[in-house]
Amino acid sequence: MHDKSAPMSEAHNSSKDRIIDTVLQLWEEVGSTGLSVRMLSQTAAVPVSSIYHHFGSLEQLFVVAQEHACACATAWRDRHLHDLKGARMDRQAFGPLLAALIDDWAYQERRLAFAAREGQKLAFRSPHFQAAMARWNTIWTELWHEVCPRFGLENSAMLTARLFESESFLHMIRWRRVVDRAGLEEFARGWAVWLEGRPVPAAPHRDFARAEALREFPALPERDDTASRIAQAAAAIVSQRGTAALTHRAVAAEAGLTLGIVSHKFRTIAELMGAAFEALYLRNVSIEEKGGSDSLWSLNGVVGALERSASNFGPEELLLAVARDPSLRHFAAQLRYLRGRTSGPQLQAIFGPSRTVSPLEAALFSGFLSGQLRTHQAKPSDLFRSHVRQELEQLLGLVMPRGAVSQ
Template structure:
């Protein structure tokens, strides 16, 4: 197989994932898109695992090229100035959301699926390490080496959590204002106090999440019905194992019903996923109303995965955008007291900085899942973020 045909197949796989999520990673459909037979694709590349391996290798190569472009673009900028660094982070997210949208969607999907099954994505750790290293290297001219490493890791993880929401709602003005406030605080290493947009943070939060209460779900899930019960089973599969795990058979086993019963309510796989995302919205709302009742998914990890899955669904179906933004807001609010206590120290911390820290830690948690566990290199903890704040405050004193 020629290199050009390999690239064509990888491009087809990436485009399928971007358009349909991991459910689109079908060897048959990719062969069709590339204009070759399924047998030829299987003979030349192998099975889906081999395709994923080549896809990750390609993502890594393209990321190296992207980092080189950005290195040239920002090497002369003074990233020690918070407003400059904030503008760079915003530009990075904007480029990912539009010109690089297909690659960004595919990357987000791969990260999410790797968290559910890291053994199937052996190249993901190196991919994530390179992202951390890029931002750390850019900061080396402005900070001591260890601080540059931690701050670079924090930026990379913020982007990992924010990117799915930017893909879903990058054109939403209320979301962009809210995002700008948290990026301001990220650029200043979670310090500075309530100036700029953060002085209006409560209003920005309310505007970004206000539509979801009135927006109708794209699927009818009446409480107490068997249809809603099956949809909840789909939601739990998405939260625990990822979108790729959803099938009529898997949902039937989870819900304790027959395959035909599942098909009666949700005929196609697209119907299954619409119902699952609808149930995620309902279930997450119920959890937040219960103030920490995460037993439904069994873990905080499942809730974090669910918000990303919902944001990626919203990137393809605008009907889900209000719900994705609402979950981003509620998720950050849920742990704000803990974060405020852990990070404030001797200097007060404002709500925008707390939410920025929450996005950093969620991004890091998802990255550590994809690397294979919290004991792997690359983990950020509360103390790392508190240290960044202390060093920034000391510099400005």
């Protein structure tokens, strides 16, 4: 409750700031698709009327909250740039710094990290958030355009911004803190070496994590045909409309079943949500294990595959859910350390026989592609393809054996 002796303007600002802070809190805890005005009112301890008075609508409140989060992220970036003022180092020093910045963002600024992810989702679904998405991209682009030249990596700033975008997301997923941090260091050092066109060094912590991820592969429950059909329908709804749209009635309509059957198989929304994420996880694993058609094993194939993935938010919802919910932690190691099972063979086909792609190289390529996808996801198809291809050609020009490109 406000101090009655405080000026009216201070009380006004305090209420408005508290509402914005609560949005950031709930973006971290439940996400934008599950956030309502009533939930905001209860969590912030303000009347519903106060929310509409300050912001006019929930969408406008989200716009203002994104602006606030971007301002905080800009301040975070500028603090770290100030720490590096005057620094000039060789490329060997770049990996530890990249790892330190990813770790600091994903752990120390976790709330802002979730705000950035929600901004991406909002931008894809509404043009009102395109400006915020562009500002997030600018924050990271400017960061690495300032940092990379200090390490002799002037031509790699944009590429590093893409990798940072992706790896900072995966680092939000918590598995085993010590292993995660050591594996991140190996990943970042590998990126610095890779940009010189050299094979990446050994990564024993990541190799251990990959082995553990395979050993701890979650034993998902066996489901009958009807339950599997319901799980697939739930996964489709989460992919297309987000977790907030997941209801028993919506799943029944999607699956072509009665509400009674769906409610009998999955009695609570939590059970239905778990089934949806299991289906999304199995779908991703199946795609990675099968690989794809021969057309994927070329530069054009990679661009086309990314474009086809641009409208599928299922993997993003799964990653965010695992980052938020400790009860889904059994997916964490697999999502963090088993990636690259499709992108690795893609890269090998592009490289040709002159160099064998290592698991770390496959993970680096996967991370770069994921960063591209999220950065350009909301753009029109022609711009998406153009930007993705240009960046891919720039990366491959640095890392691949000379003269070994497959269009």
